[in-house]
Amino acid sequence: MELYLYIALFAPLVGSLFSALFTATPKASITGYIASGLLFTSFVSSAILLNYVMGGHTVHVEMMTWMATGDLYIPFGFVVDQVSVVMMMVVTIVSTVVHVYSIGYMDHDKGFNRFFAWLSAFVFSMMVLVMSDNFAGLFIGWEGVGLCSWGLIGFWYHKESATWAANEAFIMNRIADLGMLIGIFLIYWNVGSLQYDVVFAEVGNLQPVIITWIGIFLFIGAMGKSAQFPLHTWLADAMEGPTPVSALIHAATMVTAGVYLVVRANPIYDLIPNVGIFIASLGAFVALFAASMALVNRDMKRIIAYSTLSQLGYMFVAAGLGAYWVALFHLMAHAFFKALLFLGAGNVMHAMHDELDPFKMGGLRKVMKGTFVMMTLASVALAGIYPFAGFFSKDLILEVGFVEHHYVIYTVLLLTAGLTAFYSFRLVALIFHGEERYKLFGIHPHEAYKFMLVAMSPLLVLAIIAGSFKMTYYQLVINLLPSTQYHIHSATTFWIMTIGTQLFVILAILFAYKKYSNWNSVPDGTSKMEKSFGYKLLWNQYYIPKIYDEVFSKPYLELSKIAWKQIDLKIVDATVDAIANAIYKTGENTRDIQNGNLSSMLRWMVVGLVVLMTLAVAFNVGYNVFGA
Amino acid sequence: MEVTLTHYLVLSSILFAIGLIGVMRRKNLLMLFFATEILLNATNIGFAAISHYIGDLSGQMFAFFIIAIAASEVAIGLGLLIVWYKRTGKIDLDQMNSMRG
Numbered sequence: 001m002e003l004y005l006y007i008a009l010f011a012p013l014v015g016s017l018f019s020a021l022f023t024a025t026p027k028a029s030i031t032g033y034i035a036s037g038l039l040f041t042s043f044v045s046s047a048i049l050l051n052y053v054m055g056g057h058t059v060h061v062e063m064m065t066w067m068a069t070g071d072l073y074i075p076f077g078f079v080v081d082q083v084s085v086v087m088m089m090v091v092t093i094v095s096t097v098v099h100v101y102s103i104g105y106m107d108h109d110k111g112f113n114r115f116f117a118w119l120s121a122f123v124f125s126m127m128v129l130v131m132s133d134n135f136a137g138l139f140i141g142w143e144g145v146g147l148c149s150w151g152l153i154g155f156w157y158h159k160e161s162a163t164w165a166a167n168e169a170f171i172m173n174r175i176a177d178l179g180m181l182i183g184i185f186l187i188y189w190n191v192g193s194l195q196y197d198v199v200f201a202e203v204g205n206l207q208p209v210i211i212t213w214i215g216i217f218l219f220i221g222a223m224g225k226s227a228q229f230p231l232h233t234w235l236a237d238a239m240e241g242p243t244p245v246s247a248l249i250h251a252a253t254m255v256t257a258g259v260y261l262v263v264r265a266n267p268i269y270d271l272i273p274n275v276g277i278f279i280a281s282l283g284a285f286v287a288l289f290a291a292s293m294a295l296v297n298r299d300m301k302r303i304i305a306y307s308t309l310s311q312l313g314y315m316f317v318a319a320g321l322g323a324y325w326v327a328l329f330h331l332m333a334h335a336f337f338k339a340l341l342f343l344g345a346g347n348v349m350h351a352m353h354d355e356l357d358p359f360k361m362g363g364l365r366k367v368m369k370g371t372f373v374m375m376t377l378a379s380v381a382l383a384g385i386y387p388f389a390g391f392f393s394k395d396l397i398l399e400v401g402f403v404e405h406h407y408v409i410y411t412v413l414l415l416t417a418g419l420t421a422f423y424s425f426r427l428v429a430l431i432f433h434g435e436e437r438y439k440l441f442g443i444h445p446h447e448a449y450k451f452m453l454v455a456m457s458p459l460l461v462l463a464i465i466a467g468s469f470k471m472t473y474y475q476l477v478i479n480l481l482p483s484t485q486y487h488i489h490s491a492t493t494f495w496i497m498t499i500g501t502q503l504f505v506i507l508a509i510l511f512a513y514k515k516y517s518n519w520n521s522v523p524d525g526t527s528k529m530e531k532s533f534g535y536k537l538l539w540n541q542y543y544i545p546k547i548y549d550e551v552f553s554k555p556y557l558e559l560s561k562i563a564w565k566q567i568d569l570k571i572v573d574a575t576v577d578a579i580a581n582a583i584y585k586t587g588e589n590t591r592d593i594q595n596g597n598l599s600s601m602l603r604w605m606v607v608g609l610v611v612l613m614t615l616a617v618a619f620n621v622g623y624n625v626f627g628a
Numbered sequence: 629m630e631v632t633l634t635h636y637l638v639l640s641s642i643l644f645a646i647g648l649i650g651v652m653r654r655k656n657l658l659m660l661f662f663a664t665e666i667l668l669n670a671t672n673i674g675f676a677a678i679s680h681y682i683g684d685l686s687g688q689m690f691a692f693f694i695i696a697i698a699a700s701e702v703a704i705g706l707g708l709l710i711v712w713y714k715r716t717g718k719i720d721l722d723q724m725n726s727m728r729g
Contacts, residue, residue, distance in 0.1 A: 595725075596725040596726075597721075597722060597725055598721050598724050598725075599652075599655060599721045599722060602651050602652060603652050606648060606651065606652055
């Protein structure tokens with residue numbers, strides 16, 4: 001089994017290195033095929049490992065020693081247990097699909113080979129992140145995915161906005177990673193080890209205040225990676241990257257790493273329910289906050305990004321309330337249908353020549369049947385209609401909130417579920433129904449390559465049936481996670497809630513269809529709604545990017561200017577210049593020695609002779625007086 | 629009064645000092661050669677005196693070598709000096725600055 005572990009882990013790395021060999025050469029289709037093939041190998045290995053783990057075993061290997069000094073011992077160790085194998089399956093399935101899809105999507109791009117090098121490197125980092133058996137390895141993977149995310153957001157580096165978004169994502173994540181690093185240091189300081197099993201066994205013996213700080217700092221790291229408020233702005237801007245990247249990194253895998261961290265560290269968070277409540281409240285807030293911004297946005301990819309943000313909020317609610325298996329389940333289901341939604345959006349973007357405004361589309365269902373069906377079904381799954389995947393995972397989170405008596409959180413999540421359904425179908429209605437507004441812009445849309453649609457189909461199947469794995473999955477992960485069942489005791493309440501939620505969601509969908517499926521014009525900012533305060537607030541993302549700009553970026557720029565003009569120029573540069581000038585002046589003043597006049601040369605020779613003789617005498621005297 | 633080693637060494641030092649001042653102060657190339665000869669002979673006196681004092685002939689041998697080398701040096705030096713004088717009509721040291729850096 002160790003062999004399969006290594007294959008699953010290193011196949012993406014091999015694919016990345018292979019593609020990296022061709023980064024400076026023009027497009028070579030082979031890089032796409034090799035990278036996808038290796039990803040598929042990795043997926044098969046993960047599936048074999050899943051089968052093995054379902055038999056009740058786990059695989060734990062120590063590949064080699066990484067750091068060993070004094071009491072510090074950190075190995076490169078990997079573990080395949082009930083939690084990491086679920087993540088491995090999600091990562092490898094989605095990335096295999098995305099790799100194959102990208103062969104078509106990046107077909108005409110000059111950076112084809114470079115794209116696969118980065119994308120496979122990302123998958124490798126993600127595998128390190130989920131498979132590591134200690135916090136240090138997790139951190140390495142954590143930084144690796146951050147780096148690859150930077151490279152892929154800024155993939156079209158000739159675009160100013162793309163490089164800006166890449167840097168924003170990277171810097172925001174650095175801020176959060178500092179918190180996470182402090183958390184890891186605290187763990188090492190108090191426990192003396194970073195191995196999961198040791199830490200989780202010992203953590204109960206620590207003082208509550210220390211556990212609380214560890215939990216808070218680790219969660220700060222999770223907030224950055226999973227783009228929780230107030231570090232959320234980078235996720236929407238990250239949509240500058242190619243769409244397959246958004247599907248893989250900014251929907252299915254990397255952004256869920258924060259949830260994975262909280263789930264993985266469940267023995268720590270179990271001890272600090274107050275932090276858990278905070279996490280859940282923040283999650284509920286972000287769910288509603290992000291969904292509200294998605295209501296008015298006119299950028300297809302940003303709408304889906306806000307939706308991702310909102311769903312991450314759901315996951316944190318579940319994780320914060322101690323329902324770790326529910327969080328992980330929603331993570332899995334969400335990965336499938338959200339990646340599908342993004343890939344569908346990628347097809348639409350290609351068809352519309354990179355147009356992102358859904359108001360300029362309309363009626364595309366006639367020319368893009370396959371994409372239309374897939375995106376509609378993915379939206380249904382996202383909205384949580386029975387029997388799609390979203391129903392099982394999202395309703396479960398609502399039930400968790402209800403059973404745990406957090407009725408405020410429950411209400412917020414219920415409201416968000418309605419908003420989710422509304423904005424998802426607003427998007428679908430605007431893109432695929434109504435009049436063909438794209439004709440005004442002279443665009444001739446066409447369906448994507450057949451094999452791209454075929455590549456997407458596994459995600460479609462999973463988005464539909466993932467809910468039926470619920471009990472199998474539950475039996476699997478309760479080996480490692482708390483096995484609380486969330487049942488509403490009274491059957492009547494249960495049915496009222498379930499049917500009520502379904503009706504609410506369906507009404508939201510119908511409302512969206514009614515309002516947008518017959519849209520016939522491109523809004524130009526003159527309508528009454530667009531002038532209202534609420535619309536402007538949401539349109540400008542609650543003015544948060546602007547506030548960050550005013551409060552952080554601009555003062556920082558001023559500070560940098562002061563540092564430049566006052567400190568750097570007047571102190572650092574001046575010191576260096578003074579040293580250089582002193583040497584220069586010395587040379588200037590001593591060049592008389594070399595004036596070529598024999599007479600003065602002879603005089604200098606005499607001076608040298610006198611100096612040498614004086615020294616000889618002085619040393620001789622000194623030696624006789626003080627010496628041996 | 630008996631002449632001792634000290635007297636010879638003092639004589640040698642005085643001659644050396646005269647030669648050194650000559651090297652530093654003189655601008656005439658011919659005078660410079662004279663000063664150099666004085667320097668060399670000052671050391672010769674030192675060598676011979678110390679050689680006699682410690683009863684070792686090596687010092688006197690060195691003195692002979694120095695005399696021979698000084699003779700050849702002067703021969704070459706005077707040859708160059710004559711050529712220089714023929715070319716420029718001067719033997720002033722300050723004029724010789726064609727090697728100026």
